[in-house]
Amino acid sequence: MKWFILLSLLVHFFAVSFVAEAHVGSSGVIVQKQVGKYQLLISIKPPDVVPGTAQVTVFVEAGRVSSIGARPIYFRSGDKGAPTHDMLTRVGANRYEGDLWLMASGSSSVELSIDGPDGKQQVVVPVMALATALRDMPEGTGFGLAAMGLLLVVMLITIIGASNADGIVKPNQAPPAKLGRRRLVGMSVGLIAIVLILTGWRSWWNSTAKDYRNEQLYRPTPIHTSVRIADAQRQLTIQFDTTGFGVNRRKRRTLSYVLPDHGKLMHAFLVRIPGLDAFAHLHPNRRDTLNYEATLPPMPGGKYLLYADVVYQSGFAETITDTVDVPSLKVSSVAANAKPSDRDDSWLITEPMGVKVAAVNVPHLDNDMAVCGKPGASVKLADGSTMLWMDKPSQVLEAGKLYALKFAVADAQGKATPLEPYLGMGGHAAILRSDGSVYIHLHPIGTYSMAAEGSLVKRIADTARIFHYTEAVHFRDSIDAYITKLKTLPENEKNQLLAVSMPGMSHQMKTNNMVVFPYAFPRAGQYRIWVQVKRNGRILTGVFDTQVNESLL
Known part of the structure; x- marks a missing residue:
């Protein structure tokens, strides 16, 4: 019952948070x-x-x-x-x-x-x-402006009445007998005019506010995610929901103009809740414009949070989200020998978040080990090597403070071991707050998409005043052909092609066994960090937990 209540609250908060946060808490x-x-x-x-x-x-x-x-x-x-x-x-x-x-x-x-x-x-x-929030006027400011506005209205009505009456009085002559009536008529006409103006202004303001709420306020593209079993394998399907595209231009997305980022059209992250103990980094294949599919690795069943990153030709990068129920699947010879739908897919099953400090070689909060004389943490990787969180400034980090998250890998003998490029970079990281309200896909170069950078750099070099899209089918087919070519290339040739297509993704590490991610945790809370590197042709994932408190400043 406790688990059910926790899950219900999590799903409710998770759904609400996406309306308020365009980038899942890391804008x-x-x-x-x-x-x-x-x-x-x-x-x-x-x-x-x-x-x-x-x-x-x-x-x-x-x-x-x-x-x-x-x-x-x-x-x-x-x-x-x-x-x-x-x-x-x-x-x-x-x-x-x-x-x-x-x-x-x-x-x-x-x-x-x-x-x-x-x-x-x-x-x-x-x-x-992106407009991601609604701002209310402070109550004191509202009362002050209302008082000033009322004063201005009274003064304006008085001025109109006076101009209608006193303007007919000639110098050195007694005021006409009907002067007071003219002043009253002028004030009445002025009041009616001001009321009409204010009524029209209020109607315009309400219409503008409604347009902001319904049209301008950002909402992620909705998707429908499902898992079906076919040939003893679980197939994940992600379908874009285009409902409302025809009547609301701000909801539209150029779905035929999705760009590959690190050679993948979509990076999908699955994390099982509530323990965050199962993790997968998948790259679904595009079946058609609206549907993407991937074969699930041998992960346990349960309810999962899904975060899928896509980049459009305009440079607009978006994280689309959903929850999905993954059915349990009995291990069979077919399942055991199944290959992922993409050779760069990776996954990890580990301990639930927040296990006891006495646990060995598993992630946990408040680890008190020292690495090179500084607080740190370490975890064993699948190939017997060790990943170390280096230079952690303290056991408890602060929200809003910029950190260089530095991770190094040592082999089974404790010696530094060189890392290979993973999707064209030294490493990748995914960070998730325990309630799912903060998510980020990190690269050594930072928190943004290299495909978005490349698209915007090309656009700036273009001399056209207004951008015009090419024919949609031709663009989509050319991208699919490029993705297919990447899949057939040896790893070295693939990384070379990625480096040529996106020069901005080059970010050499000064130490070949280390990867560094710049990041500032946006909110206090408990966070889990998955760090992915490649060694001897194998993708390895290390997982760390940390506590983040409110800033002391």
Whole structure:
């Protein structure tokens, strides 16, 4: 009964949170990039109400910088329709800050122009300009504005009445007998006019507010997720729900224009609740425009949270979510020898979140081991090697504080072992809050999609004032042919092709056995972190738990 109540509350909160949070609780963008001689750590916090201001912070970790300018560029209007750069303010030896207005919803980016003795460079950071919140006026401000408005109305009516009466009085003449009546008539006419104006204004305001709630306020694309058993295998189907596309333009998605990110059209993460003890990183195949399918690995049955990442040609990156019931399946020879539908699929079954501290080689909160003299944690991987969380600043982390999450791998003898590229990068990480309200798919370069960056960079280089899509079927078929080609290539050739198609995804680690992810936990709570690397041709997943408290500042 307790489990059922917990699950019901979780599913309810999970469903509600997506209406309020466009990126499942992690709306900010964090980027760590090497451009020329400059090493930059960039944080952009977009507004939750549009129009609104995005907060831009740039840490210069290496290089001599004299000035940094920033400007928003929307995909549709491109470089030709973008404003000039606003200069960021230097607030420290290596820190620059500023605010940028995002005036409309849609796929956008922030272009940074860096200038200094080490040369001129430009960086493009994808930012989703989305209205994700409703803001109520503070009660005190409302009363104050109402009092001032009433005063202005009274003064305006008085002025209208006076102008209608006193204006006919000539100098050095006695006022007419009907002067008071004219003043009263003028005030009455003025009152009626003001009431009509205010009534029309209120109607416009209510209509605008309704449009904001129903049209502009972002809601993730709905999907229907199901699991069926076919040939002794469980097949996951993710179907886009296009209901409402025809009557609400803001609900529409260019589903034929999905771009591959790291060579995959969709990255789907499955996590079993409530214990978060089963995890899968899958790459469903596109059956048609609306349907994606994947063969489930040998995971236990139960209820799972699903997070699926997709990127559209406009650079708009979206996480679509659902819950799905996975039926239990008896182990058979067919099931035991089944191959995943994608060779880059991976999964892990581990201990439930929050096991006791005395447990050995399993994830748990408040681990007190030391790594190189600093707090850390370690976990055994499937091939006998060990993954270590290095340089953890303390046992309990703080919400809103920027961290470099650093993980290293040592072989069975405790020696550093080199890592291989996994989907073109040094590693991947997925972070989930225990109630499912915060989710992020992390890369060493940051929290944004490399496909979105590539699309926006190409759009900025385009001289067209307005972007026009190519024919949908042709675009979709060309992407499917590209994906098919990637699947047939050896691993080295595939990674080389990915590197050529997305130069921005190159992010070399200084130590070949280590992967680092920049991230700031948005809320306090308990978090589980899955870190995925590749070694000797095998995808390995390490899992860590940590506690995050509210910031002390």
